[in-house]
Amino acid sequence: MSTGAAGFLERYDSVLNALPGDSALRAAAADAFRTVGLPGGTRGRPIEAWKYTSLRALAETKFHRDAAPRHEAETILANLPLLDAPRIVFVDGVLRADLSVMLAPSVMPGAGPASTPSSAFSVARFADQADFGTLTWPDREPMVALNTMLAEDGAILHVPAGHDAGIVQLISIATSDADFHPRHTIRLGENARLALVEIAAGQGAYLLNTVAEIHVADGAALTHVRLQNEAAMAFHVSTTYADVQAGGTYDSFTLNIGARLCRTEVHAQLSGAGAAAHLNAAQLLVGSQHGDFTSVVSHTAPNCQSRQTVKNVLAGRSRGVFQGRIEVARGAQKTDGYQMNQALLLSPHAEIDTKPELEIFADDVKCSHGATVGELDADQMFYLRSRGVPEAEARAILVRAFLTEALDAVTDETIRAWLENAVAGWWEKLAA
Amino acid sequence: MLEIRGLAAAINEKPILKGIDLTVPDGEVHAIMGPNGSGKSTLGYVLSGREDYAVTAGSATFNGIDLLDMEPEARAAAGLFLAFQAPIELPGVNNANFLRTALNAIRRSRGESELDAVQFLKLARAEAKRLAMPDDMLKRNVNVGFSGGEKKRNEVLQMALLRPKLAILDETDSGLDIDALKIVADGVNALRGPEFSALVITHHQRLLDHLVPNRVHVLLNGQIVRSGGPELAKELEKRGYGDLIAEAA
Incomplete structure (x- = not known):
């Protein structure tokens, strides 16, 4: 099997008949991916959004999709800092009901009971009812195209209107040197609440390429906290699309610690009046790690608020990237946008690249951004x-x-x- | 307690201390006076191990051990304490956590058990009360948003908790009103005893009324040009440094 984009396309050709969901959508994604390729890969075209992050190393890595697991998922899971709350566990990109802890056995046969009862949410499998949602643009995002082309499983989590689901953990464990493309959908009904805690970990030289689509209805509030602590040789790419309706809140915090290369990309659209998005993150990198936090916040309705505080602690020869774009549409008056990126360099060889962008088409808005770079104060x-x-x-x-x-x-x-x-x-x- | 012999130090290759000889015996309080720029603060920094000062000659021993070879934290563990002239702000660091971390680091080095949060708070609240510090100063970030006087009192609080053998007070009296001055002096006096010594850097006689020194030294252009009893401070207060500067020239 080939490496890089060609290898992924070969796999798509060999498995396409077995993949769930809309085959035309997958074919379109495959076409887009064939055209664009892997950013930084030898056949890839230069893409502005990937200016500071090259996937060349990924393109040169051989992933063995059919390899037997080399590590015990149970052992890795046992060593994770789990919260006392329901959990949905994916191993090598596939739902493992036996490792998950849920309350609704009818939804997920074989899952154990949760210690904190919750019937305020339901979970379905992408493998059973592929839900590609409506928020993604695979032609603009090559890794989203790759995910759309190859996604096999994922969680479809729903919190009905007016319910508070408390904390739910979404866990990804990788045990073999392969590539995984989970596809998640999170839907919060009106005035619903959820604290989604994601953990990504594993062992080996793998690729986790997740896409999540998040819908926050009027007045709903999603707290989305992520701990990325992948294996030292792993690649982690995660793209999240969040659509926030009137009075809703998408409040996220991402902690990037692991992986040799990590790209966290968040697209938040504030599409109802009074919606809010908080995209906070910290990247703690050592050695030759590369961590990229990229965000696009689109204010398309009036009176919305966005807040981003991204902190980078960079040791060794690590490299941090922050790209943040705030878009304010013509009608989005009284927009309040704030963005701050700060880096603490613990070594003279560490590097940070920061690219803030403001694109404002309304005249009554408050948008600010700032960036600082420094060392520890003597x-x-x-x-x-x-x-x-x-x-x-x-x-x-x-x-x-x-x-x-x-x-x-x-x-x-x-x-x-x-x-x-x-x-x-x-x-x-x-x-x- | 402290023996300084021929100590010379420079910053960015500019000589500041030019051969200091000073002995502070056990249980004594010595005052260092002198005009701005004479090297008083530098002496405090060099003794406590600030890295940007280079020692170019001489020695300093503390209870017989070579001070100048030690890391700053080792000097603190050995019982040295510097009250900063301009205490450093630590945004994002809770004052109580900072004080407990420092105290437990010192206790570890002494082979004593660490204090848990409850034990520590009891102790810290009692000491803060003695220094007439409001309780909320423990909850705030270290020195952030503190007034000048609050910062100085926070230094004395640290000293009271860490119980050093030798305290160097670098203009701890500056910016304090009479009441605060007395509280600070009382804080130092409370530690006085056969196993505590202090080096008090000051511009003013005022502090020395409350904190009576055994000896007073005048530092001028990096050297001690005169030493005497407490009456020397009174004389300087009256006549200034003019005569001494003229003598030295």
Whole structure:
């Protein structure tokens, strides 16, 4: 089997008859992917949206789709920082009901009971009822085209109007050197609430290429927290489309720690008056890791608010990328948009690339953006050390302080504490 | 306690200290006075291990151990404390967490057990009360949004909690009103004893009324040009440094 775009297209040709859902949509995605290729790959065309992130290494990696799992999913799962809440577990891109913990056995046969009962949501499988939604543009996003072409499974999570589903965990575990393309759909009915906690982890040299489509109806609120802690040799690409209706909130926080290359791309559309989107993130990178957080916020209705605080802590020869675009449509008056990207460089060899873009077609708006790059403050380090705090601990305190503004935006205390543990764990690994 | 011999130091290759000799015996409080730019703060920084100062000659020993070879945190663990002239702000760092981290780091190095949050807060609240600090100063970020006087009191609070053997107070009195000055002096006096010494850097006689020194030294252009008893401070207050500067020239 070939590597790169050709390899993925060959696979598509061999499995297309077995794939669920709209075959015409898949064929269109395959055409788009054939034309565009992998960004940075030898046959790929240069794409502005991928200016700072090249997938050449991915294009040169051989993925063995039919390889037997080399690692135990159960062991990896047991080592994850799980919350005491329902969980939907995917292993190598396929739903594993036996590892999932749910309340509604009729929805997911074989899943265990949850310790915190919840009947406020339902889950279906993409494999059973392929739902490609309406929010994606595979012709503009090659990795979304690739996902649309090859997606086999995913979760279709629905919270009916007026229900509060509490916390639900969506977990991806990779156990073999293959490529996975999960396709998730999250729908919140009017005034519904959900805290979706995603964890991505695994072992091996794999590709996880997720697409999620999120619909937040009037007055609904989705908290979306993600911990990306993939294997050191893994590629992680995740594209999220969120559509937020009037008075609804999409409040997200992404913590990128793992993978050799990670691209988190979020498209948030504020399409009803008074909608809000918070796209906060922290990237903690070491060695030669590459982490890219790219966002597009479209204000298409009046009186909407968007907030983005993205913090990068970069050690070794790591490279962080932040691209943030705020689009304000003609009728989106009283838009309030804010974007801040900050980088803390812990090494002279680390690098950050920042590209903010504002595209404003309304005349009564408030939009601002800013970016800072710095090192640890020598005065602050000396102050802490002069109080007896060892150097490594002093650094950890200042890095944690740097992340505070982004982490404090996570209002759920359980989830914030959980994220802080992940940050502390990252730091301990770095110091070791 | 502290023995300084021929100490010379430079920053960016510019000599600041030019051969300091100073001995602070156990249990004594010594004052360092002198005009701006004479090297007073530099002496405090060099003794506590700030990295941007290069020691070019001389020695400093603390209870017989070579101070200049040690990392700043090791000096703190050995019992040295510097109250900063301009305390550093730490946005995003809670003051109580900062104080507990520092105290537990020092306690670990002394082989003592660490204090948990409850034990620590009890202790910190008691000390804060003695310094007439409002409780909410423990909840705020370190020195962020503190007034000048609050910052200085926060330094004295750290000293009270860490219980150093040698405290260097770098103009801890500047920016304080009379009441605050007395509280700070009382904070230092409370620690006085045969195993505590202090080096008090100040511009004013005022602090020394409340914190009576055993010796007063005048630092001028990187050297100690005169030493004497507490009466020297009174004399300087009256006559200024003019005569000494003329003598040195």
